[in-house]
Amino acid sequence: xxxxxxxxxxxxxxxxxxxxxxxxxxxxxxxxxxxxxxxxxxxxxxxxxxxxxxxxxxxxxxxxxxxxxxxxxxxxxxxxxxxxxxxxxxxxxxxxxxxxxxxxxxxxxxxxxxxxxxxxxxxxxxxxxxxxxxxxxxxxxxxxxxxxxxxxxxxxxxxxxxxxxxxxx
Amino acid sequence: xxxxxxxxxxxxxxxxxxxxxxxxxxxxxxxxxxxxxxxxxxxxxxxxxxxxxxxxxxx
Numbered sequence: 001x002x003x004x005x006x007x008x009x010x011x012x013x014x015x016x017x018x019x020x021x022x023x024x025x026x027x028x029x030x031x032x033x034x035x036x037x038x039x040x041x042x043x044x045x046x047x048x049x050x051x052x053x054x055x056x057x058x059x060x061x062x063x064x065x066x067x068x069x070x071x072x073x074x075x076x077x078x079x080x081x082x083x084x085x086x087x088x089x090x091x092x093x094x095x096x097x098x099x100x101x102x103x104x105x106x107x108x109x110x111x112x113x114x115x116x117x118x119x120x121x122x123x124x125x126x127x128x129x130x131x132x133x134x135x136x137x138x139x140x141x142x143x144x145x146x147x148x149x150x151x152x153x154x155x156x157x158x159x160x161x162x163x164x165x166x167x168x169x
Numbered sequence: 170x171x172x173x174x175x176x177x178x179x180x181x182x183x184x185x186x187x188x189x190x191x192x193x194x195x196x197x198x199x200x201x202x203x204x205x206x207x208x209x210x211x212x213x214x215x216x217x218x219x220x221x222x223x224x225x226x227x228x
Contacts, residue, residue, distance in 0.1 A: 001198055001228045026201075033189035034200040036208055038223040070224075078227030103194055137183070138190035 021098035031139035
């Protein structure tokens with residue numbers, strides 16, 4: 001996966017994307033025990049703020065470098081990668097404030113656990129609910145940071161209801 | 170007595186998951202690829218799931 005990370009980092013170095021961070025299941029794996037996922041989700045901030053965000057520059061750059069699209073993914077060094085532009089203020093803040101990590105000899109960034117939980121609380125699919133419980137049980141969460149993020153993005157009440165439901169009042 | 174034993178078992182279970190969560194990211198990714206192989210292997214036996222088989226990471 002370090003080759004995949006280096007290619008994605010190259011997209012940022014060459015200005016095709018402004019910022020990026022690992023998100024989704026792989027980001028969750030950074031904080032909790034391994035869970036099944038098949039793709040590497042990358043949240044990114046485009047170089048220019050435009051109303052309509054297109055993935056064309058990313059696909060073009062990757063194609064020039066020998067990587068092919070397969071449905072909604074691009075296979076980069078054996079890993080299906082999905083590029084997702086930041087779609088709201090919470091996701092944008094999560095990318096800007098992402099944690100710098102290393103994977104073998106590759107440097108990259110991963111969405112912080114507190115932001116990850118907030119994003120999952122916002123998307124709230126069944127698998128998000130499952131992952132929220134895992135984050136609460138297994139990740140070392142900074143509760144001050146988490147509550148600040150939840151309050152800022154109007155998710156504090158939803159979090160309270162979730163905790164009451166799963167952990168009791 | 171039985172409750173104490175069950176409590177101990179549940180605490181050990183939680184501790185086991187927490188230990189797995191503390192593993193290095195590199196090790197976790199290795200396990201993820203093993204999980205992908207196992208899941209695809211199971212799906213290979215299910216006619217309904219055959220079309221849903223996913224790409225295993227080649228890393």
